Amino acid sequence: MESDVAAFRRMERHLLGSAQEANYLVDLSNVVRDTTLGGGSPRALQRLRLVLRALRESTGDHEVTVHAIADNSLLHPRHDGEFPDPGEGPLLREWRDRGLIAAIAKADPDLLDHANEFGIRVISGDYFRGHRGEHPWIQGDREHFLKPERHDGGPVRLVLRDMRVFADSEISREGERDALKARNLLDFQGRPRSDVLGRSWRCPHPGCNPGPAVQGGKVVCRSHRTLLTDTGPRRRRIQLKIFIDGRCHAWENLSEGPEGQDKEFGLGRNHLGRVEERHLSDERRRAISRRHLLIVSSRGVLRVLDTSRVGSRIRTLRPGGEPTPWQPLPRLDADAGPGERIARAFGADDEIEMVPGIVLRRSGQRWPEERPEGVRAKPPRRPRAGDELTNPG
Numbered sequence: 001m002e003s004d005v006a007a008f009r010r011m012e013r014h015l016l017g018s019a020q021e022a023n024y025l026v027d028l029s030n031v032v033r034d035t036t037l038g039g040g041s042p043r044a045l046q047r048l049r050l051v052l053r054a055l056r057e058s059t060g061d062h063e064v065t066v067h068a069i070a071d072n073s074l075l076h077p078r079h080d081g082e083f084p085d086p087g088e089g090p091l092l093r094e095w096r097d098r099g100l101i102a103a104i105a106k107a108d109p110d111l112l113d114h115a116n117e118f119g120i121r122v123i124s125g126d127y128f129r130g131h132r133g134e135h136p137w138i139q140g141d142r143e144h145f146l147k148p149e150r151h152d153g154g155p156v157r158l159v160l161r162d163m164r165v166f167a168d169s170e171i172s173r174e175g176e177r178d179a180l181k182a183r184n185l186l187d188f189q190g191r192p193r194s195d196v197l198g199r200s201w202r203c204p205h206p207g208c209n210p211g212p213a214v215q216g217g218k219v220v221c222r223s224h225r226t227l228l229t230d231t232g233p234r235r236r237r238i239q240l241k242i243f244i245d246g247r248c249h250a251w252e253n254l255s256e257g258p259e260g261q262d263k264e265f266g267l268g269r270n271h272l273g274r275v276e277e278r279h280l281s282d283e284r285r286r287a288i289s290r291r292h293l294l295i296v297s298s299r300g301v302l303r304v305l306d307t308s309r310v311g312s313r314i315r316t317l318r319p320g321g322e323p324t325p326w327q328p329l330p331r332l333d334a335d336a337g338p339g340e341r342i343a344r345a346f347g348a349d350d351e352i353e354m355v356p357g358i359v360l361r362r363s364g365q366r367w368p369e370e371r372p373e374g375v376r377a378k379p380p381r382r383p384r385a386g387d388e389l390t391n392p393g
Contacts, residue, residue: 124145306329
């Protein structure tokens with residue numbers, strides 16, 4: 001009788017190492033781990049075979065090709081026992097070595113880059129919530145994602161997905177989860193490690209504002225791989241995101257004051273200084289006042305007053321529904337003392353329109369990275385291959 005591995009080798013004619021030439025993209029880790037497709041084991045190549053069969057039947061093309069991308073952890077030898085056949089893990093590594101599949105630290109960014117560049121559909125059960133900041137085209141997409149589904153032991157079918165529209169706070173929160181996982185900063189229950197994230201750290205390299213990671217049980221600098229020194233509790237930070245014509249081009253981390261004390265922060269034109277002119281013309285930049293908003297932070301609560309020449313407005317984005325009508329922000333009364341100001345709460349689902357097309361929102365991140373006060377006009381780069389500190393698994 002033919003072994004499972006010998007049968008799986010017949011799938012090789014459908015696997016292409018180039019995304020540009022493939023008919024479809026496959027989120028290989030997602031498919032192989034999807035227990036709803038059958039089998040009780042945590043991982044199974046049979047699920048990929050069922051997906052390829054569904055592709056052949058739905059397209060009518062018996063030579064249909066896919067470019068499959070996996071996370072490195074799917075191929076690690078220590079997980080071979082999670083496959084029903086012990087030869088499946090070695091077969092995946094052989095496919096990687098022969099260039100039939102791709103395996104990298106995190107598959108999602110490459111899957112989405114290829115889908116965006118080449119217009120190829122992605123087969124996956126993931127909503128890719130944490131990647132919508134870099135890929136806003138995913139919001140509400142109904143054309144580019146296919147979900148494998150199987151009901152009552154029947155055949156696997158590929159169903160076009162409505163990717164839905166998620167609030168920016170949820171997108172930020174999911175993106176933060178992905179980043180923390182890559183740095184071994186989630187505990188065994190998948191929760192952020194507050195014992196590390198709630199502390200301030202110093203790197204021995206001058207001028208480094210370290211992003212901590214855990215490697216071999218030690219807290220190290222993500223950039224330099226050197227041990228970090230604990231310098232005490234970390235003051236809570238709240239991240240704001242500045243959107244220009246619907247896309248985030250800058251952000252600001254606000255740190256709270258000492259316990260029980262409010263901290264005031266003025267946000268204005270200078271905080272858009274590093275946004276490139278192709279995204280924000282000088283004329284639109286000048287429409288922002290030098291001190292456009294006064295934001296008061298206290299114990300995770302933000303309140304805001306308008307200090308601009310032109311006036312700003314605020315509304316609430318209701319998940320699954322229409323936003324509330326715009327309302328003008330209360331203006332700062334120069335004669336009022338701090339205790340007499342009537343400020344507007346700035347909640348997680350609110351957005352402030354500073355001027356038309358330039359909007360401020362709160363991020364959903366609980367642990368924004370340590371960096372100096374001040375806006376960053378470019379999102380963090382994706383780590384190069386080998387940069388991530390995640391232990392396999």
